[in-house]
Amino acid sequence: MKEYRKKLRRQIKGMVLFLVVSVAVIVICGVSASKLDDNAHAASFVRGFQAGIFLVWAGASVYGIVSNVRALKDERKLRQRYIEAHDERAAAIQRESGRTAYVVGLGGLVTAGVAAGYFNITVFATLVAAAFFLAVTGAVTYRYFSGKM
Amino acid sequence: MKTRIQELRRKHKLSQEELALAVGVTRQTIISLEKEKYTASLVLAYRIARYFGLAIEDVFDFSEVDEEEM
Numbered sequence: 627m628k629e630y631r632k633k634l635r636r637q638i639k640g641m642v643l644f645l646v647v648s649v650a651v652i653v654i655c656g657v658s659a660s661k662l663d664d665n666a667h668a669a670s671f672v673r674g675f676q677a678g679i680f681l682v683w684a685g686a687s688v689y690g691i692v693s694n695v696r697a698l699k700d701e702r703k704l705r706q707r708y709i710e711a712h713d714e715r716a717a718a719i720q721r722e723s724g725r726t727a728y729v730v731g732l733g734g735l736v737t738a739g740v741a742a743g744y745f746n747i748t749v750f751a752t753l754v755a756a757a758f759f760l761a762v763t764g765a766v767t768y769r770y771f772s773g774k775m
Numbered sequence: 776m777k778t779r780i781q782e783l784r785r786k787h788k789l790s791q792e793e794l795a796l797a798v799g800v801t802r803q804t805i806i807s808l809e810k811e812k813y814t815a816s817l818v819l820a821y822r823i824a825r826y827f828g829l830a831i832e833d834v835f836d837f838s839e840v841d842e843e844e845m
Contacts, residue, residue, distance in 0.1 A: 709796070714816050715804040 630708050634694045641687040641694075648684035652677050732760050777836035781809045783827045798822040 655677035659670055697703045710716070739753035784794050784805075791805045800819060807813035808823075815823065815835070824831045 705796075709799055710801060712799070713801045713804055714819055715807055715813050716801065718813070 627704065627708060630711075631698060631704070634698055634704075634707075638691055638694050641690045645684055645687040645691070648680040648687065651680045652684065655680070728760070728764055732757055732764070735760065776814045776839065777811060778808055778815075779834050779836075780805065780823065783829075783834065784809075787827070794823075794826070797826055 655673045659673035659677075697707045735753050735757035739750055739757060742753055743750040780794075784791070789797075791802045791809075795802045795805045798819065799822065804813065804819075808815055820831050820835055824834045827834060
């Protein structure tokens with residue numbers, strides 16, 4: 627439990643840093659969007675999307691910080707959090723769903739890439755590159771974990 | 776895998792939550808074990824058996840494993 631306490635404290639530090647970065651990005655997006663002219667609808671949409679993503683991440687960070695601080699102050703909550711974080715069935719579910727999502731995601735990207743090849747070369751290249759990146763990441767992580775077990 | 780967890784838990788007048796907390800898993804895991812939807816790891820099987828003061832094979836039914844051809 628001592629190690630878990632340390633882990634939660636490390637997480638709080640990380641989330642505070644992430645919160646600061648997120649707020650900075652939101653401000654930058656807001657400032658740069660305000661400088662766009664009225665015709666730049668697409669760019670404005672992208673800025674709004676970026677700000678929205680970071681807003682969600684900032685909100686998640688605040689929730690995480692509050693949740694961790696509360697757990698650190700309450701032994702019962704801390705034990706509950708520890709159990710939830712280390713529950714072997716939850717870990718098995720994550721492994722299974724991760725494996726399935728990987729295969730479906732990779733298959734989906736390749737299929738979409740092949741379909742996009744008939745219409746737009748840029749979209750085709752982007753999707754194939756994403757599929758390649760996912761496949762390489764999968765191979766590298768498999769090799770890494772094979773060495774650890 | 777068939778287990779005697781529910782039977783033992785009732786015998787000891789324990790709730791799923793209490794057993795879960797004692798062996799360090801969530802209540803959902805105990806429910807899944809009792810419903811035979813999930814097979815416990817060796818460590819969890821050991822913890823549950825030790826909690827009831829029994830051997831692993833007295834709590835978990837390995838007859839299906841014995842029947843499996845390798």
